Amino acid sequence: MIRFENVTKKYPNGENAVKNIDLNIKDGEFFVFIGPSGCGKTTTLKMINRLIPLTTGTIYIDEKRISDYNIHELRWNIGYVLQQIALFPHMTIEENIAIVPELIRWDKDKIHDRITELLNSVGLDAESYRNRKPSELSGGEQQRVGVVRALAADPEIILMDEPFSALDPISRQKLQQDMIVLQRRIKKTIVFVTHDMQEALMLGDRICIMKDGEVVQCDTPNEILQNPANEFVQNFLESGNVNKHLLSSKFTVHDMVEQGYFEAGQVDGDADFADRIAVEIVLQQLANQHAVSIESDGKAVGTITQQHVIQFLAKQLERDGERV
Numbered sequence: 001m002i003r004f005e006n007v008t009k010k011y012p013n014g015e016n017a018v019k020n021i022d023l024n025i026k027d028g029e030f031f032v033f034i035g036p037s038g039c040g041k042t043t044t045l046k047m048i049n050r051l052i053p054l055t056t057g058t059i060y061i062d063e064k065r066i067s068d069y070n071i072h073e074l075r076w077n078i079g080y081v082l083q084q085i086a087l088f089p090h091m092t093i094e095e096n097i098a099i100v101p102e103l104i105r106w107d108k109d110k111i112h113d114r115i116t117e118l119l120n121s122v123g124l125d126a127e128s129y130r131n132r133k134p135s136e137l138s139g140g141e142q143q144r145v146g147v148v149r150a151l152a153a154d155p156e157i158i159l160m161d162e163p164f165s166a167l168d169p170i171s172r173q174k175l176q177q178d179m180i181v182l183q184r185r186i187k188k189t190i191v192f193v194t195h196d197m198q199e200a201l202m203l204g205d206r207i208c209i210m211k212d213g214e215v216v217q218c219d220t221p222n223e224i225l226q227n228p229a230n231e232f233v234q235n236f237l238e239s240g241n242v243n244k245h246l247l248s249s250k251f252t253v254h255d256m257v258e259q260g261y262f263e264a265g266q267v268d269g270d271a272d273f274a275d276r277i278a279v280e281i282v283l284q285q286l287a288n289q290h291a292v293s294i295e296s297d298g299k300a301v302g303t304i305t306q307q308h309v310i311q312f313l314a315k316q317l318e319r320d321g322e323r324v
Contacts, residue, residue, distance in 0.1 A: 001027040001189045002048060002157070007057035009043050009213075017043045019213040020057070028187045032204035034194055036236075040213040041193050045159055048191060049078045061157070076104055079150030079158040079188075083165055085142045087134040093119075093145055094130040100153040111152075118148040121185070122178060140171030144178070151186065160192040164199070173281055176202055180274045184298060197237060201225070202278055209233055221276075251279040251316065256304060257296045261312040267293040267300035283309050 002025040009018040018040040025031045033041035046052040047059060050066060059066045066074060087096050094115055101111045119126040122144040134142055143163060150158050164172045176199060183190060194200050200207045201221045208218040209229075217229035228234040254275035256262055272292040273282055282304060285292055291303040 001025055001029070001062065002191070003060040003063070004044075005058045005060065007044075007047065007059060008055050009040070009047065009052065010055040016213050018047070018054075021215060023208065023215065023218065025189060025191060026205075027189055030183055030190045030192065030203055030205045032192045032194060032200045032207045033210060034197065034200045034207060035210035035216075037195070039210040041208075041210050042161055044210070045161055045191055045193050048157070048159060049075050049080065076100055076153060077155045077157065079153075079155045081143075081146050081150045081158065081160040081163045083162040085134075085139075085146045087142055087145060087149075089134050092131050092133060093137075096134070096145060097149045097152050099149070104153055106153075114152060114154075115148075118151055119145075121182065122148055124148075138171070139167050140175060143167060143171075143175060147175075147179075147182075151188075156189060158188050158190045160190060162193055162195065165195070172199075173284070177273065177277060177281070179203060180276060181270060184274065197239075198278070202276060202281075209236065251312075253277050253279070253282060253294050253304070254296060255279070256308065256312050257294065257301060259312065259315070261308045261315075262294060262302050262304050263291075263308070264302040267295075267302065271295035271300040273304075279309060279312070 002023075004021045004023040007018060007021045008016065010016050021044065033044055035041050043052055047054045048061075048066070050071060061069070061074075087093075094112075097115050097118065098111050101114065106114075115130060116126040119129055124141060124144055129137075129141075129145075134145070137145065146163065150160075164175050167175065180203065192200075192203060194203075201224075204221055206218060206220055207224055209216045209224070211232055217224060217233050219227075224233065225237070228237060252275060253273050256279065257275060271294050272285070273294050275294070275296045282292060282294075283306070286304075286306045286309065291305045293300060293303050295301060
């Protein structure tokens, strides 16, 4: 879907922000760039939709050079979600979402139906929210609208530049969960930038760790956790509190299902948690309710209770003790 071929970005002051990157981002993949400030992750993201021009090399989308696309058509087919949200304050929520569909001349009924579908899909009742102004919404609600706006014209690719970093922890965790559920349904190619390793591990199908404009390791979350490429990756994991304590993204719903710590059974509707969600987040939710529904491999499989989590964690402690 997206291919980087020997891509470099050099600024006039001589700084090499990105150095000879070769990458393949697959169709329908949730791909995460992460690294310390100044590592080149946001520059790499912005080169995809030509917000930042590359210096040398080539980026392809569907095997066509991005330089060969009409700039407007390229960007209409790439949704973009910013940390700052950037909703137009004088417009209603519906008007904000309708901008690109109107530019590409969808008819009014199609736009209305699309807005209804998308708002409802992110937990915002369309009829209650469509005529409100951004100032009437919380930060988390505004960011949901930002995600919806990026999806409005049904683009193939979504770019997300630290979209949740300005939110409070509760709103952020909820949006992370919603993003996993939404991606499972829409199956878009999502390229996501974050500085939060826990977030990367939760969301990414693959994670690309960058340092000084170069790719240090690009692999699945499990592979990075189990086999960090070098000391930098290991230190970066530790700086994000990954593997420092038992309740970390090291353990997910998938691990609990795989080891049998759940109650198999019928689940009505969509599951509360996908299998990539960290056990820590499930436990936080269980502080307020008896059980949560879960899925594995895209299918709802049953429920998890506090007792399941306690038994699972006790078993991990026991195994850790055996390894000491």
